[in-house]
Amino acid sequence: MFELAVAASDLVKTYPGGVRALQGVSIAVPAGTVFGLLGPNGAGKSTTVKILTTLTRPDSGEARVAGHDVAREPDRVRRAIGCVFQKHAVDLEATGRENLILQGHLYGLRGADLRRRVAELLDRFGLTTVANRLARTYSGGMQRKLDVAMGLVHRPEVLFLDEPTTGLDPEARAEMWAEISSLARDEGLTVLLTTHYLEEADRLADQVVIVDRGRVVAAGTADQLKSELHGDALVVELAGDAAPDAARASLDGALREIAVHGRTLRGRTDDGPRAVPSVLAALDAAGLSAASVTVSRPSLDDVYLRLTGRTFAAADADRPDGAGEGRGGPPAASGAPGSASDADGTEPAASGAVAR
């Protein structure tokens, strides 16, 4: 048994047109764990998964999956992995059962053994009653379950889940989370999942890596990452006419690491609840008013903000998968020490405008 189910070092990938998707990504996934690759859209998560699943090759760097080199032994890697990509990759013109049987055939399963495995998976994912209906008639949640079942048909050692719950309603998402947790717990499967839902990584992953603009900016357990942030997060929503910059200036003494996004100010303080009165007083003294003030324990969103100088939602909305990606000079972690401004939400400003 190998200790690491996935080991990648210094993966670099530039797409035609100069889009630098990966600028040296290294990850190590211990066997039998759930590993979360977290980052906004366009951060390089999917490209990493494509390299690890032999779909594409890196320009440089090396990766081993289930003990096999992805470049030199792609066929061995392919037999050891199960993949569930972003799209619900099921054949709509075939039934659920036919989809699973073809998938089993591709991995060399035959006859009674295959039929038994298919029945088992249909049962496990609650698809037995619809097994003989065309996948076209399935709901999005059912197609996703079939999709995951197809990835498991050949009992892989490592399962890749690329954005497994994107586009699912909350109920289907909760079901999928329960399923993913039990896969690792009950079957000793190694699961590498990518997500841009912080909550998902927080709930499912034993280890989290945060990627941003093609680089790893943080790695550890979710708790480790959060504990590096001391104190609580405090979010101030400004009332209609208050100027965000004036508000930031007024709060400089009360909060640390203040970041502005639109009409929202986020900052840190050692004891959130006790800081609220002084925050309100400081705003009041500056002639400004708040629509709301929220105190929260540190979340992965705060970790991300601290590391990249952008809130997760802002980075996600930017969708930096175009030509702008990657030319932002210094590694994103340089935004970490100070507080940052993301007032206009455009990408260059997001990485550049670190407050004095």
Add this chain to the structure above:
Amino acid sequence: MSTLVAEPLWFTARGVRALLRQPWYVAFTLLQPAVWLLLFGALFEHVVPSPTGDYLAYLTPGIVVMTALFSNGWAGMGFITDAERGVMDRLLVSPVRRGSLIAGSLAHQQVTTLVQTAVILGLGLATGARFPGGLAVTLAFVGCTVLLGAAFASYSNALALLLRTQESLIGAVNLVVLPLSFLSAMLVPTEFLPGWIEAVAGWNPVNWAVEVGRQMLATDVDWGIVGSRAAALAALALAAAWLSSRAFRSYQRSV
């Protein structure tokens, strides 16, 4: 069964099964050549002096070739749908051979070609066409039609993998299929063609298949023509299959 044979067959079965689940589509793919045969037959019967005086018999092999050309031109649609749905990525991360995907698509298309060919020949016979050349040359013609169909299916698959969108595939296929049809003796005797078209037709694979088909009308079959055209079509089909496997690599590089 060895996986070398089994793998393509799974994809063939998948394609045929999907086709049979659309009975209206099947009906139209069979109805269309029937309409062409009867329509062109009625239209040109008194215009085109066919060498044998039996224009329907003369036209039948032409319609067989035309139908094979058109239906195989759309082969690449399957790859485009699979790529859009994410099914292609799923297949590419499995241990399945890339060649099996191509072979499976070709075999599925040629099942369609065989059924269409049988229906058109049957319809021709039913409406009075006679083929004195005999069964052997008829089978040779069916074989040549399948080879031409396979060549065009590969061409369509290659374009699909390079162009990636249905719209551009439709454009690229039409650009080739219609001119190749009319630069041949598909509908009219070679003697009827302008000199330059006749010269071009000699290099046109569509015309090679038509020439073999016309031997069905001869009482004394020229097996030299049948053999040379069949060999040329086989070479073309192989070259096109190789080309589409190259296109697969280019597709995968850009994923």
